[in-house]
Amino acid sequence: MKRLDTTGVIVEYNPFHNGHLHQINQIRAQYPDTTIVAIMSGQFLQRGIPAALDKESRTRQALQSGVDLMIELPVAFSVQPADLFAKGAIKLLSGMKITRLVFGAEHPKIDFKSIAVKIQNIDGDFDQFNETYASQYQQAVFDSTGIHIDEPNDLLGLAYAEACLSEKAEIQLCPIQRIGAGYHETIFDDSQEIASATAIRLAIKNQESIENVVPSQTKIDAENEKWIDWYDFWPYLKYQLSLLTPEQLSTFYGMSEGIEYRLLQQYEKLPEDASFDDWVHAVKSKRVTYTKISRLATYILLKINKNEIDKQYKQPYYHVLGFSKRGQSLLKYLKKEVPYPILTKISKKDKEGLYSLDYRAGIIYGLVSHKKSDLFRHPVQIN
Template structure:
């Protein structure tokens, strides 16, 4: 009987830490196969991916992941709770995943589970909501509520990886109790580190080096942090003008969007509350770049990450009402991006056991003509946001020759033999 270990990833870009995670996931789970549920062209922190989703998926499969499936953008560009829930539900609905493996600064599942269980208690939830009313962020409110009500060390929640790990465990308990959570200790680099001090660095540090140098310089510190074939493929894409894509690539698009949305439209965006739409509208008229807009709106309550997500939601056209409905339904399809020979075997089993359709050709489920109508099914509506995300993302390519739209209708999953 085939079973696989699942990972919820971004691979922005794939580096040695990801390779270590993959190998540890297989070792700890005993699974012969691996599946990565990967964010597409826009990521959890409200940023564009450095490289397009097919290229990142292909690099990961060449590095050893058997199958990459896209996490729909309506779950990918979300806070930890919704990002984790979407990923766990998608893995569970494939019907063949036995374990979920994730990295954390605190790798003890028991400790993380205690926090996850405490977060489901009514007194903790109420305390957290009260803290959020004072202007504290979600993470800070959780930490304060736990410290006050459960005598749990709030330091556990100081790391984005620990917070995600706890949300994975909560989602497993709520939606996929048969999934076995596996936590591995994050190696060497901290999530936010921008310096490279060893062969395992944070994705932030690798991206910073690539953007500063315009490439991964051979034999440089950054070169040592990425598997050789991955580094070569990244450089080929950069030299072709297909990266790196950054938020700065969309400065004019973002400002145009924010300046032309009326206050009612801004108020409907996810995460916009308490008059923030007025502040965004005013700042958009004065700002000359996206980062200037974000800096002028940022506050204790509205972190840079939250504001970045709001901007991406504006570009995509998502609203609070739409996301509430998608959260109720969960992921409605498994969109295949890349696979190897093992992945082909996995897909045969998934086709037999999955609770949702497997998408290998977008037009079989949504045509370009249907995309712009108001008669979409929930699945088509969710998929339409992925198509829109790609159409916007390509506008960020440095080489304008790659900026045409409709790629989701033209690209098939990439088969990469072992």
């Protein structure tokens, strides 16, 4: 397959903000003739949370800000730890023969690929049960390389490098300096033009202005769309937790070490007015993090089992969320070249086959968003 000049980004856009716009502008300045392809998580995200806005709205925000082609990262990959999240996205980008992957990093001078080579034989079966997997992994990386990698975007960059190795992907990694707010910062002031997605979501929840830190389309959506969080899905999750036995819960993806018993025991102890956060904090321990519990909650909510995840990895696909004119030209070319099916409109056959898991995720998300299902959607087009 001939290589066109293409630049990939792996994103959530929850929501699209000025930090994302800065990255797109940097790519366009450095590679003016490139086609920018975003692999974007759909309705449920990497840390086990629902997207604050429907994927169609987030697609429109990105296309109006300079992205050319938006592809959905299937939920089997999007609600995962960094290594599996990266592996799914890199698998899709590699199939498209993407020229380069641009991503923000706290320390962009790190040679992520050389570190990935050095640590490829690390045994991932860590046995310190009083420590999280993440902390043991970071220590193992330091022991192998002498380099501390503990910032969120640096760790994601390393996950991309490891995925490129395992997928034999010939993609140039181009880390750029992450600017402005830290990943977990929760406040910003009127003088800032860049804020974290977390801070922006919190500001919207508190009915505070976000005008200085987001492009105009995001501001419009903030004023007119329903903003969603776990609070909205808690009644549906409670329904599942009320009916399921530990044995039934154990069949869902991600259940291990008897965690299903703890999930149910702590739920049964909750007062009637308890929130999702109350339940997560009751389950949480030094070994089991807030994020891990949130992912497990998503698997329960969507009723995802291990076989479905395995099937998805063996048979990926490209679900097209939207495109610009330049993106449409690339899409026409890719249809003859990529190794996996391209879905531009979901058919009844797709929803019962290839796309069944994401279709289910969309239906459940729609219970709260009140948006139409994927069966009735067309890709967003920006001229």
